[in-house]
Amino acid sequence: MPLLSVRNLQTRFxxxxxxxxxxxxxxxxxxxxxxxxxxxxxxxxxxxTALSIMRLVPEPPGKITADAMMLEGIDLMRLDxxxxxxLRGSRMAMIFQDPMRSLxxxxxxxxxxxxxxxxxxxxxxxxxxxxxxxxxETVGIPMAEKRLAAYPHQFSGGMRQRVMIAIALSCNPRLLxxxxxxxxxxxxxxxxxxxxxxxxxxxxxxxxxxxxxxLGVVAGLCDRVNVMYAGAVVESGPIRELxxxxxxxxxxxLLGSTPRVDGTGARRLTPIEGMPPNxxxxxxxxxFLPRCRVSVEACRAGPPLPREVGTxxxxxxxxxxxx
Amino acid sequence: xxxxxxxxxxxxxLVLAARQFPxxxxxxxxxxxxxxxxxxxLLAPLIAPYDPIQIKLSMKLKPxxxxxxxxTDHFGRDVFSRLLYGGRxxxxxxxxxxxxxxxxxxxxxxxxxxxxxxxxxxxxxxxDAFLTFPPLLLAVAVVGLLGPELQYVTLALGIVQAPVxxxxxxxxxxxxxxxxxxxxxxxxxxxxxxxVLSHLLRNVxxxxxxxxxxxxxxxxxxxxxxxxxxxxxxxxxxxWGRDMSEARRFLNDAPWMFLAPTVTIMLCVLSxxxxxxxxxxxxxxxxxxxxxxxxxxxx
Numbered sequence: 226m227p228l229l230s231v232r233n234l235q236t237r238f239x240x241x242x243x244x245x246x247x248x249x250x251x252x253x254x255x256x257x258x259x260x261x262x263x264x265x266x267x268x269x270x271x272x273x274t275a276l277s278i279m280r281l282v283p284e285p286p287g288k289i290t291a292d293a294m295m296l297e298g299i300d301l302m303r304l305d306x307x308x309x310x311x312l313r314g315s316r317m318a319m320i321f322q323d324p325m326r327s328l329x330x331x332x333x334x335x336x337x338x339x340x341x342x343x344x345x346x347x348x349x350x351x352x353x354x355x356x357x358x359x360x361x362e363t364v365g366i367p368m369a370e371k372r373l374a375a376y377p378h379q380f381s382g383g384m385r386q387r388v389m390i391a392i393a394l395s396c397n398p399r400l401l402x403x404x405x406x407x408x409x410x411x412x413x414x415x416x417x418x419x420x421x422x423x424x425x426x427x428x429x430x431x432x433x434x435x436x437x438x439x440l441g442v443v444a445g446l447c448d449r450v451n452v453m454y455a456g457a458v459v460e461s462g463p464i465r466e467l468x469x470x471x472x473x474x475x476x477x478x479l480l481g482s483t484p485r486v487d488g489t490g491a492r493r494l495t496p497i498e499g500m501p502p503n504x505x506x507x508x509x510x511x512x513f514l515p516r517c518r519v520s521v522e523a524c525r526a527g528p529p530l531p532r533e534v535g536t537x538x539x540x541x542x543x544x545x546x547x548x
Numbered sequence: 549x550x551x552x553x554x555x556x557x558x559x560x561x562l563v564l565a566a567r568q569f570p571x572x573x574x575x576x577x578x579x580x581x582x583x584x585x586x587x588x589x590l591l592a593p594l595i596a597p598y599d600p601i602q603i604k605l606s607m608k609l610k611p612x613x614x615x616x617x618x619x620t621d622h623f624g625r626d627v628f629s630r631l632l633y634g635g636r637x638x639x640x641x642x643x644x645x646x647x648x649x650x651x652x653x654x655x656x657x658x659x660x661x662x663x664x665x666x667x668x669x670x671x672x673x674x675x676d677a678f679l680t681f682p683p684l685l686l687a688v689a690v691v692g693l694l695g696p697e698l699q700y701v702t703l704a705l706g707i708v709q710a711p712v713x714x715x716x717x718x719x720x721x722x723x724x725x726x727x728x729x730x731x732x733x734x735x736x737x738x739x740x741x742x743x744v745l746s747h748l749l750r751n752v753x754x755x756x757x758x759x760x761x762x763x764x765x766x767x768x769x770x771x772x773x774x775x776x777x778x779x780x781x782x783x784x785x786x787x788w789g790r791d792m793s794e795a796r797r798f799l800n801d802a803p804w805m806f807l808a809p810t811v812t813i814m815l816c817v818l819s820x821x822x823x824x825x826x827x828x829x830x831x832x833x834x835x836x837x838x839x840x841x842x843x844x845x846x847x
Contacts, residue, residue: 279735307739314737321735326728331750331833340746341736376833392736 227254228399228432229278232292236270236277236456239286243505247273249456255400260426260433262443262464264479265453268501271436274453275402278434279319280309297399315345318393322405324385328377334361335373338392345396360391364421383414387421394425401426402434407442419446440483444468452476455502455512462538472540474517511543519544568830575826578819585816589635598626600633601784609802619804621795623784627808634786634809638768639816641702645767646760648706649713654749654756656710657717662725662744672718675711683708684773691779701780705770709763716759720752727751754828761824765817788813 236248248270255261263271276282277289280301294301296317301309313319321327328337338360339353348356354373361369364387377385386406393401403422407415423446426433437443443450443464450467452460452475460473471477478497499516502508511529514520523543531541570576588595598616607624610616618627660671678686690704724730725748733747772789774780781787788809795805829835 281731281734310737310739312737313735319732319735321728321732323728327732329729329733329747329751331753331831332746340738340742344737344742378834389732 226298228257228259228297229255229434230293230295231278232294234274234277234289234291234294236273236282236290237288239288240505245504246507247456247504248277249507251453251456251458253451253458253461255432255434257399258427258430258432259449260423260435260447262447262450263434263436263453264438264440264443264450266438266479266501268504269453270456271438271453272404273456275319275404275434275436278400279313279317279402280304280306281313281319311345314341314393314398315396316398317400317402318396318398319402319404320386320389320393320406322408324382324389324409325377327389328385330377332376333373334375334377334380334388338373338388338395341392341395356395357391360395361388363425364388364391364394365417366391382410383418386410386414386418390418390421390425394429394431397429398431400432400434402436404436405438406435408437408439415442422446440479452479455507456504457512457541459513459542460540462535462540466535466538470535470538470546472534472538472546473513473542474511474519474544474546475513476540477519477546478516511541517544519546521545565830569826572826572829574822575829578822578826581815582819582823585635585812585819586639589632589639592629592632592636596626596629596632598629600625600629600786603784609798609805611802612804618808619802621791621802621805622798625784627791627805630786630791631788631808631812634788634791635812637698637781637785637787638771638789638813641698641705641771642764642768642816644702645705645709646764648702649709649763650756650760652706653710653713654717657714657719658721658744658748658752660714661718661721662740662748664722668718672715675714678707678711679715684770687770687774688777688779691774696779696782698781701771701774704774705767708770709767713756713759713763717752717756720755721748724748724751750831753831757824757827757831761817761820764820768813768816 231254232252234248234251235246238245238247251270251274253261263274265271273282278294278301280289282289289302291302296312299312301312304312328334335354335357338357339350342348342353342356343350346353357373358369361372366372366384366387377388380388389406401422406422407418410418419442422433425431435443435447447464449461449463451458452467452473454475460467460471460476467476468480471480475497478495481495482497484494497516502512502515508514509528511517511520511524514524517524521544529541529543531539533539602625604624607616607620608622610620610624612619616626616628618631621627621630656671656675660668681689687701687704687708690707691700694700694703730743730747733743738747768789771780771787772793775787775790776793781790783790792806792809792813795802795809798805
């Protein structure tokens with residue numbers, strides 16, 4: 226049984242101009258210990274998918290529906306708010322893009338770590354403090370004991386993200402969602418944080434959903450990738466397979482617009498022309514069609530259904546990109 | 549946990565804030581000054597050289613001297629003694645109004661700002677309704693309805709001030725609510741109560757403290773205005789505001805009568821403002837004078 230199984234997840238937002246279909250029938254499985262990348266451009270529904278799994282989308286104006294959203298055999302859709310709350314932080318945790326702002330500026334680091342431990346693990350103050358020191362050491366913060374009394378503004382971005390990771394992993398969740406967790410950091414720190422996440426989650430067998438628009442990061446970290454466009458997963462596959470044989474017009478465009486530093490020859494970057502589609506009245510046809518460079522006749526006839534293009538690799542694209 | 553002797557203790561945020569406070573010199577002076585004034589009014593029966601309401605017309609409008617070191621008023625009453633006793637009224641009203649505004653305004657504003665939607669709508673329309681009245685008129689109406697006793701004056705002024713505070717707290721809460729750390733806290737399983745108390749309240753505390761110092765000053769002045777209109781302290785009971793407004797008639801002949809309560813009120817308000825500044829800074833770690841970033845990664 227997969228750790229997380231999402232079936233036909235739909236998240237909509239009621240706005241003055243109509244209903245925005247932010248997530249449109251997303252389905253995927255996440256195995257124990259697997260690191261799944263979620264890539265796509267801004268507004269493709271990556272973050273909303275994550276927030277929907279955490280059930281953190283404000284309802285109203287949001288509205289989440291899904292045929293199933295099973296975490297360790299529990300259907301998250303059937304839980305009430307207080308039941309979900311007891312899972313957040315203990316069975317599933319999330320870290321956010323901006324480490325400068327995801328810690329409360331007026332509370333000490335120690336307080337913010339122990340708060341979570343005391344809530345979910347019901348440990349007393351001394352025990353929580355001891356575990357907090359351990360955690361800070363685990364994520365590579367020196368002089369951890371002293372740092373408990375420090376405030377977030379005394380830490381750099383990289384250290385804050387380490388603290389966030391420590392907090393998120395404090396109760397040993399089975400699922401960790403990282404939403405652009407390294408986007409705000411410079412590349413050297415980014416590499417450190419990625420190594421840290423990789424090491425900690427491998428050690429603990431935590432499954433990870435890693436959201437990023439950076440294909441390079443995803444390539445170095447993930448086992449699988451889901452490529453999202455206009456609120457839907459358009460292609461999904463094991464990381465090497467997908468990079469070797471991109472099978473959706475959008476994935477192709479994404480790869481073509483990403484610079485490579487591994488020296489596979491000089492080449493021009495090709496931007497994806499046009500704008501992301503309007504999510505208020507989604508076209509039943511392929512949402513990428515207006516921007517697609519490889520579209521075929523059939524694309525204008527009907528919506529593309531997901532089809533198998535390789536081992537454990539599928540794409541919702543009608544064009545044959547094998548050639 | 550075995551030995552934590554010389555290493556910094558894992559103090560709570562409030563303890564750290566309390567330790568920070570004395571570093572703010574103006575605030576410390578303000579606090580001492582205010583405590584002295586409060587103490588003096590509490591000990592009025594011991595300190596006051598004369599009965600504050602004893603009329604002695606032969607002594608009227610005497611300038612400061614050795615017997616009456618702040619002079620006497622138009623009934624020959626000792627200004628200093630009246631100042632001490634009057635402080636009891638003024639400070640009580642001021643502090644109680646602050647407490648009332650805090651107890652009602654803050655929870656109202658927090659709830660409104662955090663929950664939004666219908667709760668926010670209902671509460672804010674209520675607040676709007678109160679704010680449409682000129683504040684003094686509203687107070688006069690309440691006191692007129694209930695009677696001119698001190699507790700009703702306090703209540704009236706509290707009713708005037710609480711909505712102002714509520715609206716301000718709501719505004720600050722709306723801004724803080726959207727901060728990432730609030731979502732992050734929710735993602736870690738924090739419930740609404742914890743979010744509001746340990747995340748929102750702590751972060752909107754600075755503007756609240758500042759606003760409360762303003763509420764205090766406004767309450768002392770408003771009590772004076774009410775008294776002047778005959779709705780507050782009744783003669784011959786002393787109160788700073790009342791004595792001040794009465795002294796206006798003798799501004800040319802006996803300026804000490806006017807200066808004594810005026811300067812005292814000014815001193816109080818100033819002390820409280822300094823105190824508020826200090827509290828605000830003490831509660832905001834970012835304003836502390838620390839060594840800056842401690843960070844090997846950036847070093």
